[in-house]
Amino acid sequence: NPGWQGTGLSCSNFDECAAKWYDDPVTGTSRYYCPQNTSTCIDVIGSFYCECAPGFSGSDNGFNCSACAAGTYKNISGNSSCVGCPTDTFSTTVAADSEDL
Structure with missing residues (x-):
C-alpha cells in the first residue's frame, strides 16, 4: 500500500x-x-501531508501556497x-517569514 514499504512479510x-x-x-x-520551496512535507505513519512553508499561505493542503x-509575513x-x-513598520520583502527584516 502507498505509504508503506516491506518484504511482503513485514x-x-x-x-x-x-x-x-x-x-x-x-x-x-x-x-x-x-511543491518545492513553497511548502513543507510532514511524514505521518503510512502517509504524509503538505503545509505551506513560512513566508507562504494557502488553504489547499499545502499544494497551492x-x-x-510585501507588508505581511508568516513565521510558521x-x-x-x-x-x-x-x-509603523513596513517591509518590501515578498515571502517574508519574519517581522525582523
Whole structure:
C-alpha cells in the first residue's frame, strides 16, 4: 500500500518526505511529493501531508501556497494566513517569514 514499504512479510512506514520525489507511472516523469520551496512535507505513519512553508499561505493542503505580499509575513509552517507588519513598520520583502527584516 502507498505509504508503506516491506518484504511482503513485514511492513514499515515509508518516509515520503525523506524521499522527496517519486516516479509518476502515468506521465513517466519524476514528481515531488510536496511543491518545492513553497511548502513543507510532514511524514505521518503510512502517509504524509503538505503545509505551506513560512513566508507562504494557502488553504489547499499545502499544494497551492502563495508568497506573503510585501507588508505581511508568516513565521510558521501551516495553511494559515500571512499577517500584517507591526504598526509603523513596513517591509518590501515578498515571502517574508519574519517581522525582523
